[in-house]
Amino acid sequence: MDVELEIKKIQALLHDPPEKPIILGKIGHEGRAKELMLELGLVDEASIPDDVRTADHISSAADRINLPKHEHFIADFCGNPIIKHPLSAKEFNLKKLPDDTSRITASADRAIINLEKKYSGDKEKLYLALWRELFGSLMDKKNDVAKLGQLWELLPADTRIPDHSIWEHKRVTSAIAGALPKLAFLLFAIGPVQDFIATARKTQDLWAGSYLLSYLSWSAMKLVAEEFGPDSLIFPDLCGQPFADKWLINDKNLEIAEPELEKLSSPTLPNRFLAIVPADSVRDIAENAKKQVQKIFHEACYAVKDAMEARLGIELDDWEHIWSRQTADFIETYWAATIFENMKDIAGFISEYKQLMGVADKWAFDALLSAYKKGFAPNIGTIYGQIYKLTEKALGSSKAVRDFKQQDEPNHKCTLCGVREPVHPGLHNNKDCSKDFGALRGFWQEKVLPNFPQIRKSERLCAVCVTKRLSSRHYFKEKLQFNNIDDNFPSVSMVATASFKLRVIENINNNNLAVKVGCFVDAVDALAGDRCSGIPIPMVIRACRDEISKKFARLEGDWLYKETLEDKETLWEENKNKMSEDDFDNVLLTAKKRWKELFDAIKEIDKTLPDDKRIGSPSTYYAILLMDGDNMGKWLSGENAPTIGDVLHPIVKNTLEYDQNWQALLKQRRPLNPSLHLAISKALRDFSLHVAREIVEKDHLGKVVYAGGDDVLAFVNLRDLPEVMRKLRAYFSGCLVADDTTNKIAIDFKEGEGFIPVDDSGEAINVGSGKQIKGFMLSMGSKATASMGVVIAHHNTNLSQVLDEVRKCEKEAKKLRDKNAFCIALAKQSGGTEQVSAKWFYDFGYEGQGGIFETIPLFSQWADAFYYDYISPKIVYALRTETIGLEKLPAQAIRLELLRIAKRQWKKKKEKESNEKVLGELVSGIMNLHAGGLSLDEIGKFLSVAAFLGREGTR
Incomplete structure (x- = not known):
């Protein structure tokens, strides 16, 4: 970035002071913005230039509902501080805020002055600090004399539409300001993803494939951030991302905390990004990003190649040729951009959009656009959603017509991927490794195996697979100075035991x-x-x-x-x-x-x-889970956004409900906007960086392979499997409530707030913990769901087969109507697989009690009954054989038959009254599953898996 761009971005990030919604109507916010610029050291530049005003108008049009001018809407944030969850539109009343603005402005002054003292005169550092550090500086107790705490993060950009904060608005304004006068919306993606990650024999391979892809993604994003600033990326959100923080510390000399080792060692970036860049530069930046990805992949491969050459003493043409052939075009990149030659020709774009996207004659957005024309004039920001959808479609098309350059791979095949030839020096003991299998095997066992303990006996790997296996040690540690990176990974037997x-x-x-x-x-x-x-x-x-x-x-x-x-x-x-x-x-x-x-x-x-x-004996089984957010494409495209009416301040909504022109519009989906993208990105970033690992590794016996946002792959000991499953699902949507008296967190899929409580270290608070709540993280909200595949497997089962199975289970879960489901499979070493799918919860209750009925707690209750030997596992066989033909009977008749079978298999015969109560609850629970759509045979499978977990999960 040049100095002119850095100044423009500073002006954009301060064009609205952070306290704007509180001081609005009391202090002129533009004058206040200039004060903050002066405090930051911008003497000659303490103003809001025309291009920043233009960017502000575009950003406002993109994020806000364009309300009619003839109505004078007032939503006093201090008197009636309402905010809305950006994805669920759940309303929160923050109660009355202090009327005295002096302490609030003093807090902002202190935060800005603190940044000026740290980076005085360095425009680039000041800009990056405003983007990365200002919020933290405001929350710092030394600066926050107003004692707003994390409320600073919630202050809305527009109090009438309080579903997005002033921070998102300013970041989008900065991104647009840096791209003017002509904008381009760039989508960039890397592949192949699933095959590259899935090709694994060791748990280490899974981590390494995910980490390498995450780093390749960062290398492309970094190029954009260097050129146009990190806020030019709309998603993923790079603020607080470990790779980005490392870049800010090492390359930009920002004085922020080093990212934690385990977070730096975690693959958390997706394989794609959306950025707003200048139209004149979009092709160059996309092509340069492509070259950068290929360069970094080549560096990683050849760092491993060089390490092998040095230890094995290889300098032969055959060796070089195999490496070159297999790595040159392995990584694919795709990009698409929507470019605006005429920023004012909204009608022309809409006309072309309808044609390209096959829009029907009666298009809901036409009605909204007509209503918008009665407010402020629509601009390019108004059609942000259409721009994104068109760009997304173009990216899909580019993938469909990509140039296939599949190389003919001769001779023997890699034992890991089964596709490419294993690397070799040509001759071993004067025999041709390409033709003589014994020579190839001898090279790997006699030469490679003794020098590289990460390689297993009988393995012979291609250039791509050996790079995955060895890159953490021979590339990330040595080349990128990640000397302490946590690159090793527990084996499945470590998980099982x-x-x-x-x-x-x-x-x-x-x-x-x-x-x-x-x-x-x-x-x-x-x-x-x-x-x-x-x-x-x-x-x-x-x-x-x-x-x-x-x-x-x-x-x-x-x-x-x-x-x-x-x-x-x-x-x-x-x-x-x-x-x-x-x-x-x-x-x-x-x-x-x-x-x-x-x-x-x-x-x-x-x-x-x-x-x-009791200590007992070690289990030979472990679990692997794969969770994936449901309908993420619909969330990103705005199809799952709240309605317009739901995101408005109640005062505004009530007024518009009497306006005939707006009554139908209030029921429309809120138009897709950049702040919604930022909210999704932020929620997924925090879930992957702070929540998933906290649940799996800190609170339970497990290890995360990757958490890339909406998807999580993790290994879990059977003891903790049900709780890990339930918590990951609940925390993903913020389905949590806090008890005001005990401060304890509980899962609540009906009344969940959509936020994740955190402690004073900023980490998610565990269910049942009495820790004092010090803040929160945004989640996807209660209307967003996720599905999960789970496989319980023997530690000797081929890992590739287990991975295939867990992906099948995840797909099976997503076949359930409206998803929000899990599918769990038990793959016994003796052969045969039991598999059952169910919803996480059902919004009904047997015998008409209503409310939410959860499946996992029932699963745990049955597992406990089997563990404590209260009931015999024979109930599984009895249920599956004795209930054939009962499906069409009335529910009460089925319940009585299930109760009869359960009583016969119940072992704890004493305490008759309590026995009948427990049995009744267990049977009522499975009747809820039956009412939810599970057949009696599927319920038998459900109990079979619970019985196995009860016996094996406590070993």
Whole structure:
């Protein structure tokens, strides 16, 4: 950016002071804006130039409902401070605000002066600080003498239409100001996405593929941010994004906090972005972004290539040719732009839009446009929604006609993707690796495997797959100075055994257990060396209070299974170059003895513990979940936006309801606007960065692979699966309420506020926690839903198959009407899969009690009944065989039959009265599922999965 653009963006970001809705009608806001510019050091530039005014008008037209001029609408924000959730339109009354504006303006003054002191005279830093730091500076207790706290974030741009804040308006104004005089709307996307991520044999591959794509996306976004400022990107929201913060610190020298390591290590950026840029530059910036993505991918691939060459001593043409052939055109990019040659020709654009999009004669937007003409004259901002939809369609078309450059891949195939040839030097032991499989296998086992422990025995990888496997260590750490990046990932056996490890650690000082644990870990270390340790689940390592516990937490989960130590052939193959066969036999025998001693000690301890506290044995099963927001395309296109009437201040709405010209318009969807895009982007950013990981890794036994906004892929220990599923779904939509007396957070899918309470560190507060609420994060709101696929799999099952299955489950969930569903599959090692789909909740109640009925709590209740052995798992078979033909009977008859079957399988025969109550509740619950559309056979599958979880999930 040049200095002129930096000044213009500063003027745009301050053209409305942050306190405008509070001082409106009391202090001239334009004069106040100039005061803030002077405080920031803009002496000669303390004004609002014409192009910033133009940008303001366009931004206002894009975000606001163009109300009729003949009505004088007044919505006094201090006297009646109403705000609306931008996506659900839920109304919040903030109660009366202070009339004294002096403390409020003093807060803004202090915040601005603080930034001026930090970056005095540096226009670029001042602009970036206004974008990134001003809100935080306002909330700083040293500056916030008005004590508005996070209310600063909610102050509306227009008090009559309080569904978007002054911050969104100013950012959009800055983006437009930087692109004038002619705007272009640029959509840019990277592919292939799903195939690249899904090709995985190790959990590490999943993370690495996601992370590399996220970083490639950032490399394209960074190019736009460097040229036109980070606020030129409408989505995703880069403010507070770890890659962006790292850029601001390293390249721009902003004095902000370093992003947390785990967040910097998380793939959280989507593979696409929308930006507003100058029309004259759009082609250059798109093509440069494309080149940048290809350059970074090439850098990553060749950093891995160079590392392999250095260790393996390779400098051969065949090796070079394979790398060049496989990586040159692998990453695809697409872009589309809508360009305005004549910014005032709105009618011409609308006419062309109708033709290109096949708009019907009676188009609702025509009526709204006619009404708008009675207010301020419509401009290009008025048709923001149509511009976006046209650009989106153009991007889809560019993908459909992309140039396929598929290379003919000869010879043997990569063991990971099965598509490309494994990389090799041409000859190994004087044999041709292309033709002789033994030579290829020998190169990978004899040369690659000893030098790169990340490679598994029997693996032979192509250039793309080996880049995924090794790029974190040989590119991100060394080339990008992410020296402490958390690049390793727990194996599925670490996930499966996490609850067992946690129980052992909790009892480490019980009956000399620490000695047994330490001896076993040492014995495995003598046998396995580097393969002894893995990456622990975060919650397990946090529970450790001594070195023995930490070593046990890091013990690779496979070693806790007896069969691992029984596989003598494999263990000898891994050790034959390290020790003699006699030494190996002794080390293996010692490890087996220590294993038995450990588990014998655990059995003795369990005799002294209550049922629900016993250590037990490690589970061999784990869960993987894939959650995806429903209808995100409709949200981004405005099809799911609230109605116009819903987003208006009640005073304005009530007035317009008496206007015949507006009565029908109030029922129309609110036109798509940039602030809605920013709100979606912000909600998804916070969910991916702050919420998903908090739920999965801090509050439960799990590990997030990626959280890219509306989608989450995570591994979860079976103990915590139901709660993780339920919380991810509830927090995605902000379906949470806080108890005013206890301060505790509860899930409420009916009355949820649409915001996520946070503690004083800015992290989401867990359900049931009594932590003091210090603020909130925006969520997608209660009208947005998400669906989830879940697979419970054995730790030895091929990971690629499990990934395929979880995607199928997610698709099955989305087949349910109106979605908002989950599909869970149990893939038993013995063969066969039980799969059932259901809604997260049903808005009804059996026997007419009304309200919301949740499915997951019922699932947990049945699992508990099986765990505590209150009811026999035989009920599953009995229900599925004895209810055949009952579907058409009245609900009460079915309920009585289910109750009869349940009573017969109930084991806890004492306390007859309480038994009947519990049984009645369990049966009423499954009758709710039946009323919601599940067949009796599907209910049998539901109970089958619950029975398995009850028995296995507590191991």
